[in-house]
Amino acid sequence: MKTDIEIASEAKLEPIEEVARSLGLSPDDIELYGKYKCKITEEYLRSLSNKPKGKLVLVTAINPTPAGEGKTTTSIGLAMGLNRLGKKAILALREPSLGPCFGLKGGAAGGGYSQVVPMDELNLHFTGDFHAITSANNLCAALLDNHIQQGNELNIDTRNIVLKRCEDINDRALRNTVIGLGSKADGFVREDHFVITVASEIMAILCLANDLEDLRARLSRMVVAYDVSGKIVTAGDIKAVGAMMALLKDAIKPNLIQTLEHTPALVHGGPFANIAHGCNSVRATRAALAMGDITITEAGFGADLGAEKFLDIKCPSAGLAPDACVIVATVRALKYNGGVPKEDLSKENLEALSRGIVNLEKHIENIKEYGLPVIVTLNRFDSDTDKELETVRSFCEERDCNFALSEVWAKGGKGGEELARAVLDTLENKKSDYRPLYDKDLGIREKIEKIAHRIYGAANVSFADPVKKKMEELTAQGFADLPVCMAKTQYSLSDDPALLGRPEGFTLNVRDMYVSAGAGFIVALTGNIMTMPGLPKKPAAFDIDVDENGKITGLF
Numbered sequence: 020m021k022t023d024i025e026i027a028s029e030a031k032l033e034p035i036e037e038v039a040r041s042l043g044l045s046p047d048d049i050e051l052y053g054k055y056k057c058k059i060t061e062e063y064l065r066s067l068s069n070k071p072k073g074k075l076v077l078v079t080a081i082n083p084t085p086a087g088e089g090k091t092t093t094s095i096g097l098a099m100g101l102n103r104l105g106k107k108a109i110l111a112l113r114e115p116s117l118g119p120c121f122g123l124k125g126g127a128a129g130g131g132y133s134q135v136v137p138m139d140e141l142n143l144h145f146t147g148d149f150h151a152i153t154s155a156n157n158l159c160a161a162l163l164d165n166h167i168q169q170g171n172e173l174n175i176d177t178r179n180i181v182l183k184r185c186e187d188i189n190d191r192a193l194r195n196t197v198i199g200l201g202s203k204a205d206g207f208v209r210e211d212h213f214v215i216t217v218a219s220e221i222m223a224i225l226c227l228a229n230d231l232e233d234l235r236a237r238l239s240r241m242v243v244a245y246d247v248s249g250k251i252v253t254a255g256d257i258k259a260v261g262a263m264m265a266l267l268k269d270a271i272k273p274n275l276i277q278t279l280e281h282t283p284a285l286v287h288g289g290p291f292a293n294i295a296h297g298c299n300s301v302r303a304t305r306a307a308l309a310m311g312d313i314t315i316t317e318a319g320f321g322a323d324l325g326a327e328k329f330l331d332i333k334c335p336s337a338g339l340a341p342d343a344c345v346i347v348a349t350v351r352a353l354k355y356n357g358g359v360p361k362e363d364l365s366k367e368n369l370e371a372l373s374r375g376i377v378n379l380e381k382h383i384e385n386i387k388e389y390g391l392p393v394i395v396t397l398n399r400f401d402s403d404t405d406k407e408l409e410t411v412r413s414f415c416e417e418r419d420c421n422f423a424l425s426e427v428w429a430k431g432g433k434g435g436e437e438l439a440r441a442v443l444d445t446l447e448n449k450k451s452d453y454r455p456l457y458d459k460d461l462g463i464r465e466k467i468e469k470i471a472h473r474i475y476g477a478a479n480v481s482f483a484d485p486v487k488k489k490m491e492e493l494t495a496q497g498f499a500d501l502p503v504c505m506a507k508t509q510y511s512l513s514d515d516p517a518l519l520g521r522p523e524g525f526t527l528n529v530r531d532m533y534v535s536a537g538a539g540f541i542v543a544l545t546g547n548i549m550t551m552p553g554l555p556k557k558p559a560a561f562d563i564d565v566d567e568n569g570k571i572t573g574l575f
Contacts (some may be wrong), residue, residue, distance in 0.1 A: 023130050023575045027138040030279050038277045042109070042310045049275065052146045055137050058272040059285075059306060061231070067309040073107075074342045074446055075308060078317040079326035079386070081378050082519075083509055085361050086351035089130065089398040089428060090317055093347045093435075096133035096427020097442065098315045099280045100435025104443070109311035110135070110284035113299045113319070114149065114274070115142045116217045116291070118189045118552055121560040126575055127289075131428035133435070135276055135284045139571045148225075149187050149216055149289065151270035155263040156185045156221045162259045163243050164198070168206050173256060174246045177209045181533060182243040182254075183550075187216035191553030214550040218294045221263070223504075223538035225271055226288035226300040227336055231264070234271055238263050241537040251496065254537070273303035280432050283311075292319025293509040294550050296328040296540065301337040313446075320509040322346060322382040327474050330389045331455050332502045332540055342451045343442060344391045347425075348379050350403045350411065356519045365402035372407055376414055377521035381512060383418055385474050390452030392445050394421040396438045398428070421445050459500045463490045463532075466503045467543055471527040475512045479526040486543075489532045493541060496534075504540040506548045514546030 035057045039049050048063035080090040101108035115127035126142035193213035199206035228234040239255035273287040288300035297319035307314040318325030351364040357375030395415040415422040423441035426434030457469045471477040510516035513525045531544040562573035
């Protein structure tokens, strides 16, 4: 069996100018990054503002398990399947982070014969967007500490600095650090922290900004610290914005690549959905909608995380209204939710499937909370039996969901045609009545409780005492009308990763909170979620290398 990188390396790619031409872009509308990658120019993006928009389809999934679900793989295969049926479909996806690439989860280019390419370049440095975001964030942090060193004109309280440095590698040793050690010239000694780049506010800002001027305004609003009287200090106050803009001026332009079957893919931005808002950039999504009939986009992890944030944060902020939602599941993952050990998932087990399918049921209900028609697709494995497949099909159809099998990993776009037909049938015959879960005028506490009760299924919500005080402060500072970005484990509907299936009667524990004023949301941290992951005992980095011809090996 060929690996993903072997399949990708053997593929015959079209020059990216040809892919761009299929979308109506001329050579003057793109900026080349080699033969198979490019960015779209500012001038062309502005020209799209008055063009009619196509349909928008969100792809989400059940809670991830070690059995695998294949959400990005399915998204890519669906777009290729739609193109095979004569539709002009475009992908709008996130860029992979180096953290999981060298850690545990792997990359984010799809898999098998359903990939975006060049997958090795995408999973590594790509066009440098993440490096630019990391540099802009850390420049702001350096300017902040320099301001304090050079006389602290703004009277910044060194005990109340909220901007964290970032790095796009899983590095647990950087979660809590002490900086400024040494002589007086080396700065003030203080505690500092790192987050992974995909959890940084600048990543969220880049993904939610409409254009360069909106990017500037959002960067200016970033809260970096508080002064000794408790007043907010922003990135604008420390004169960091212009230099950050210089670092981000190219990163804000969407990237264009292709699938193995040459379907156009706009891959731009990459916030995690468990600790950030989990969606690709607004600019890429809008561009895709203006250039194609149907845009396929995905949001990270399950419908309780990425989809909730797509529908409650990204869509209201960007004025988007999705037309349908695909939920990806596998028989194996549903049996895992039903209590079957990973090593036994290949055996038929209808009883465990019936126990675990409640996780899928909750995600169907969650999407219907937003008024969206639902298509459920099973990413098919050879071990799936006819009885198991029919059990899931009947379960979905009883809940008014179109259903389709997906075989895109093994068959590419051809394996996505059944799903493509189900999506087209839904778009033609079921109307979307999209609406956010909550009104922006609700209080911070009420928004969190609504998400916890209606999306997670929690019985209660517990707020730590410092969080209660923080909610009062943020309300007094005028931030209460912002949406809430929940940071929560991806493995469970609850904040306990061990609670599989559809847990009930649990309490969601909110332990910390802060405002991302530039991004335009409040972050609530629950359970033991961390914003800087660590590496596993055997990281994927152990298997990655380069041969004598410069060819990367071991990359999935």
